[in-house]
Amino acid sequence: MKETNKAGCIYRNRRWWCYLLLSIILAAFYLSVLWLGKHPNVGMEYKMYYITHELSDWPGYGGLSYANGTKQLCIGLKNRKGEFITEPVCRTKGTGWSKEQYEGSVNNKDTAYIYYVPKQQNSQSAYHIEVTDFQGNEPVEVYVNDTKVGNFTTAGSYDFQTESITADELTVVKFVTKGSVFTLYSAQLD
């Protein structure tokens, strides 16, 4: 790759420079792709399911969007026979729930989450839940956007009054248990 000119000086030939330039272009290309990888241009559902793993089920693109007042069953998409459930199913549960959810969602950690992106704003909202089973002595505390809205200690239906819910923004419902295990069958955010 070295050649000598008329003056006797050694210089690199054109091919040497071309290969070096090609190497630099490839390095720049790889760095650009890695930079894009650090800044993905994805929706909230994609990010929370595939990247941060905050969602335990894939809700589909736009699946976090929630029509206020819809009662969702906290069970899987299919029943034990493998048939699809026809009623609305909550696919926006976060971490803290057991995988098997035929009879409802059972918490398997001290904190369990459900996420919503409400379509409508509501200054005085309410959160309704149906608990079909409860084991333990400690109450389960319910938080909406980090504000405690109530607790429960037995199976049954509960209504919790919440503060304002903002449209098109992520609303986080958190169940904090201290060793208690409960089965959530349905949930509804007004």
Add this chain to the structure above:
Amino acid sequence: MNYIAKKYKENENFALFLKIVFILLVSRAVMLVLMIIYNAYMGTDRSVSFLMNQWDAKRYYYMINHGYTFPPDTDPQANWAFFPMYVILCQIVKLLTFGGIDSYWIGMFVSNSCIVIAAFTAVKYMRCIKARSIKITYMQADNDNSRLERLTQAVRSDNGILLVVLMMAGPYSFYFGSVYTEATFVMFIALFFYMAAKKKYLLAGIMASFASATRIVGCLLVFSLIIEMYMDCNEQPVRLTSIRNFFVSAWKEPKKIVAIMICPFGAFAHMLYLYFFCGDPWAFKNVQIAWRDDEYFPIVGVLWKACTGQIEPRYTYMGWFCVGILILYGYMYYRRYVSLATFGLLSLLVALTSHVMSTCRFTVGSYVAFIGLYDALTNLTGKWRYLKIAILLFFAAAEVWILFMWYNSDSWLM
């Protein structure tokens, strides 16, 4: 006919090609006979394309017809987990046939063509490195004529047919006949090592690039390329001066730098495509959560859990299979197949960072295990030849058994 007979005698490459095609046809005929027996035994009437293409083959079939698609609301297992090179080859062939042939048959044609090229290249590679070892032996001990003669005879007598048989009819080789990426991946790896052995590093880099566009672990070929280049410019083991020699040699010939740099190009090109397609260059990695979310301590934890039967019986088998393959790679290091063993080892370790699932398929699809196995078997001479025959008979029986499991959609072969 006379022309072919004459060419067969005179042209070594043509003769090798015909032998490979013959072995391929025999192995595929055996598969067909087993299909008839399977259908008769199970009382089914399943077609060739149905029986040959289980599990992910159905995903590749869909991708050949529709390309990449967004996951539906009910299934997060997006098909962008699969790299595009094999699908692109199939789509090109489908285009050439004006879309008149079923995609399963297109895929099987591409896979079988790729494995023929891979087997041809593998035999040429073995002959190349054996010839090189004779040259080195001759240079080191030019007075030892008898040893040189023995080695020369060894190359002449070893026509590499056993290697072809292992690739066409060895255990798990049925993947090379179905709509899976394995055959294409093996072809690019075989071409990579052949080019590297011939010191055509830029071409080797381009082959690695194609391999990285077929499966992500193709990127790991960059380490094998560096080892090949290093061993080319240094006879000595790793020392500071020899490392310096390597860098000086690369600086003097930046073609070598380009060869190294181009290895992962296929994977990065796919990542760029994914950015434009779904907004996430790492989508192929991030989508893995849809297949499994069980987490183990990488490699050691995964192997421990698998081998001690703490997961599922099929994973216990796969765990011990991996241990066997690790021993094989250790043997390959001992036999100085350093670059091949390194690639095999790294690609297995990458798989073991998450799970032992599919490691049998991954190992067969990494090609280098065939070279190690072939080397080990050809060294079983003298009184050891009975062991070699026993191993080959076991392999034949195993492949028949595995084929029946495959036709039966057994989850052990996912």
